[in-house]
């Protein structure tokens with residue numbers, strides 16, 4: 001059994017729904033004190049309330065990951081509420097679809113700002129507090145899209161998700177002297193509210209292309225993040241874990257059909 005993270009102060013950005021909410025739930029159930037962050041206080045607080053009702057310690061906080069001022073206030077809020085910062089899950093991200101012929105430079109900048117600047121700024125703002133922790137951890141939510149695979153309409157998104165990993169590898173070296181580890185989770189197709197809204201046919205066709213024949217849950221990503229944040233993962237830094245039910249493994253559709 002992994003050493004408990006009970007009592008650790010955890011920030012999860014983009015935690016009002018989707019994967020971030022799954023990560024927040026897993027950490028709260030494990031005894032972490034979670035700051036649930038999204039741009040809308042009512043939604044962040046609704047998630048925090050759900051975690052508290054389930055017996056966890058959580059607080060909602062409104063902040064935009066693209067703004068350094070917001071990130072500094074967020075870091076201060078975690079310190080005030082939970083006594084410091086041990087674990088930062090830089091998860092907030094957006095994935096508007098546009099094929100290259102329709103992609104504007106504004107679309108490009110918007111996705112870069114949220115997904116890449118929005119990974120850098122929370123780390124920068126939390127760093128003075130992570131340095132004081134004896135178990136400083138950063139877990140970045142990347143994706144298989146970009147680092148490993150491509151999908152029409154997501155060239156700009158894929159660039160940010162691959163970019164997060166380039167950023168992570170150097171930051172992991174820079175922060176190693178403080179014993180802070182920096183790793184990434186790479187989800188495949190995960191059953192979030194947004195994906196469920198696409199309907200059961202989309203879900204069925206995606207599941208058919210996955211060796212484990214089902215989509216992942218948001219908690220599946222939370223469990224991987226929890227491991228990377230654990231004491232036992234102290235010697236792992238600058239690494240990635242793919243959580244995709246084997247989606248990237250088949251060489252071709254035939255490889256799946258013959259299994």
Ligand code: NAP
Pocket residue numbers: 013014015016017018019020037038039040043063064065066091092093094095114118141142143144186187188189190191192193194195
């Ligand atoms: P989601 O359900 O759309 O949730 C996104 C979360 O991020 C919300 O809480 C949203 O709340 C918040 N957010 C968006 N922009 C923000 C900003 N500028 N500042 C602060 N919070 C912001 O998304 P998801 O599917 O869970 O995706 C979460 C992460 O997982 C992303 O990094 C995505 O790239 C990655 N991912 C997802 C999948 C998948 O299958 N869903 C697969 C691979 C990777 P507000 O709108 O209130 O701010």
